[in-house]
């Protein structure tokens with residue numbers, strides 16, 4: 001009876017972690033196993049209210065192996081990247097005591113205890129919106145809390161890095177720099193915060209989720225091929241990025257939007273140029289992506305100062321960063337003019353996230369989209385209905401948090417199994 005009582009407890013922790021989008025790109029590793037990059041990178045963290053991963057982790061003496069569920073489906077934890085993260089966190093586990101539940105775990109017990117992990121993205125995984133960055137960051141962050149790991153956020157970022165490079169930048173809100181580091185063991189390759197999310201809160205972010213049938217090359221294999229074959233990537237990493245990183249940090253600190261926009265667009269375009277320079281070439285952007293670039297470039301040139309920056313990761317989706325709400329409203333009007341929803345789409349599911357931008361743009365129903373005027377700087381009235389699947393309105397956001405309300409947990413606090 002004593003043994004049963006001892007076996008009955010479950011300790012759970014739920015964390016929530018944002019995604020991030022790089023404005024100076026990470027592309028290329030110098031160590032595949034430790035995930036060490038060939039250049040520094042800088043990202044902006046996206047508001048977790050619109051894009052985030054929630055992860056509940058549980059430990060109990062009743063569990064007989066480590067298990068994980070993603071969006072409700074059990075997945076394997078056998079991969080090296082999961083195993084590296086689990087091992088590094090377990091190594092740093094310390095004593096835990098939860099008196100109300102009668103839980104007492106000594107540091108050495110963690111080696112023999114198994115964990116259950118349930119993870120959920122509040123956005124479609126298939127949309128290609130950095131789900132692995134938020135996911136791995138959340139796994140590491142939540143496990144660290146479960147196991148009472150004392151390491152600071154920077155040291156946790158170096159563990160998340162071993163799950164997916166870009167994940168290390170999701171351990172902070174605002175603008176974040178991943179320092180590439182020099183050492184072979186990776187100990188100096190981690191993320192630091194450049195400024196928090198309140199520093200530059202004028203910015204508004206609009207994501208165009210672009211329709212595509214094409215199966216994309218994964219970032220992991222794409223960057224491996226670029227490192228092996230692209231001389232442009234080598235030049236970029238050695239000569240271009242170090243200077244750009246300094247300029248970008250200055251632009252962010254000074255809230256200098258013209259410099260920020262110039263650097264962000266140039267870096268996205270150069271990243272895609274290194275993909276083209278890879279043998280065989282890799283194409284991540286499609287015709288819709290190119291059309292979006294033309295629209296933004298033309299508008300920025302027609303204004304006295306840039307209104308919007310664009311950036312694209314390893315896929316066709318556009319992330320558009322507007323200087324303020326007014327620019328975001330005008331951007332949304334332009335985007336909806338050229339990329340209205342396809343047949344039988346409804347406005348409510350076509351523009352998601354912070355819908356107040358839609359209100360500011362005076363768009364309440366589909367007929368308001370149909371009667372949008374031709375933007376003054378253009379002469380083409382050709383529209384591309386259905387080319388964008390939907391838009392997400394968001395902004396820079398905060399870093400990881402613990403959700404202490406157990407009703408938000410994804411695992412049952414009694415059984416440690418998915419709810």
Ligand code: DP6
Pocket residue numbers: 021022024025026027035041132163164165166167219220313314
């Ligand atoms: C284009 O972090 O997904 O989004 O480290 O192999 O997991 P792995 O790659 P990943 O690559 C991201 C590449 C990028 C640029 C960026 O986020 O900096």
